[in-house]
Amino acid sequence: MEMNTRWTANGRVLMHVTFWLCIVVFLTTLFEVEGPGFKAAFNTVMMLLPVHVVYFYTLSYVIIPKYLYTRKFLQLTLCFVLLAVGCVLMYRIIEILFADPYFFKEMRKLNPDWKWQKIKGTFLEQLTNMEYLIHGLEQSNSVVWIALVIKFFRMWYERKQVALQAELNFLKSQIHPHFLFNTLNNLYALTLNQSPKSPEVVLGLSDILRYMLYECNADYVSLKRDVVIIQNYLTLEQLRYGDRLDLNFSIKGTIADQRVSPLLMIPLIENAFKHGASEITEEAWINIDLDVDAYQLKLKVSNSKPSQPIERDAACGNIGLQNLKKRLELMYPETHRLTIYDEEDMYLAILQINFGTVPYLATTTEREASFDSGHMATIFSKTKTSRSWK
Known part of the structure; x- marks a missing residue:
């Protein structure tokens, strides 16, 4: 300090x-x-x-x-x-x-x-002499007011940045408990049944907590690390739903030096479970496709929908998605696109982020330990029926 x-x-x-x-x-x-x-x-x-x-x-x-x-x-x-x-x-x-x-x-x-x-x-x-007094007034004030304009502009910019940071911190403070709450629900469901998978859930949850407490304070984190947290979360969800969920998560491209704002993709994935798998008793499916290159990230998340939608309280059921939209506007102005399709039997969300305005700060160690997949890498694939989308 x-x-x-x-x-x-x-x-x-x-x-x-x-x-x-x-x-x-x-x-x-x-x-x-x-x-x-x-x-x-x-x-x-x-x-x-x-x-x-x-x-x-x-x-x-x-x-x-x-x-x-x-x-x-x-x-x-x-x-x-x-x-x-x-x-x-x-x-x-x-x-x-x-x-x-x-x-x-x-x-x-x-x-x-x-x-x-x-x-x-x-x-x-x-x-x-009034002529030279006026001249002296002009000369003595000109420099001072140039300096004051610069000072006030700098103060305005700093306060704007502080306000933006405060809003981002507020959004994160809402997203993190929301994310943690859903994960704890998974653990609760397993412990009720005295599942032997509970220790595995606790280990996955501890890694997620460590990420939220010590790494998410930064504006940008390694994309690789963010994907690892997504994998942990999907593992927990897969343990929870078991054979009744057809879950597919694939990565196309190379994840190396890219940086991304933390936990941006999680709300879309959470919604797929919350409004898809949790509301369907049989043959629920979720497809997650992450396409990455040096310039852009493209995430597609689709999920099945119940034939009879369940009524939900709109005031408390859409926190994650609304926060995501606000964070995207603050962190990626003019460099992102979020498209949502709500079809009769399927819900599809597509998130595109341009890396052009994001600083590349990955270390050599991160590069050496990074994902290196020139082709499609399937992380989760538990297919019971053939479903796909583009």
Whole structure:
């Protein structure tokens, strides 16, 4: 935590230093036009730079947090006006005493006959000259407001990211208990019958829990690892339904470096069991086809439907699917497609995800241990009758 805080602080300092360096280069370039040269322009800018720095940091880190964030708008306006007037006067004083005489001196070296109306008159006459006061107001505010626009845009972006992350975490917090609840139901059904398969269910459940607790906090995980969890879940379901379920799970393509948001495919698979196998007493079937390449993931999940659909409470029966749609919109905007077909005797869901916007972060170990199937790999195949779909 301390190391992360230190890196964040160092990054912030570097960002501020970079900004002021860019400002110095920009202003020096402007002063150099028809001026006495780069060195003289740079020195002039550096004389006036403290005004910009004091103006920005006082406004950004003192006045705005103290009055804008607390909605004290009258105090905000008053303090801003006083600060602006003070910085304009400071800007003009530095110009009159240091910057303008230096600039005039350097220009006279190039042209001894060069005259400058700006430096004529006494100190008080120059300070109260409205033309140069307005010019000083423009110069002192221009840099500050550029910096403030950048700051507010960055704050808006960071808050947007925090809000998106909070929404994702909320969706995950709903999906994980929902997933766990269904798995525990499987274990409960087996223990009621004192099934010898219960220890196998517990082992599979422990791996699923480990994945949910320690790996699903990341935005993206290894696709291979996510598929392993699907396999564990299907194993638990197969143990639960036994011979009355025709379950087929196949993988086509190579799973290697791809990354995916965790538990995106599970809601579709859960729905196939919940609204298919659990409602049919005989000859229930589920087909799951995962087609993967370097650029895209395509998941097809189809299941049989009962001849007489069971009435369900719509308020609590569709949590997983609704969360899936929201997560897809947040994690894969414009790069996913979810299509659902609700036919008379079959339910089909097709999920397509483009990997183009997802970072590939798989390690060498993951690559070496990855699935490597150039042809169709059938993971689950328990066929009693021939059923297929495209």
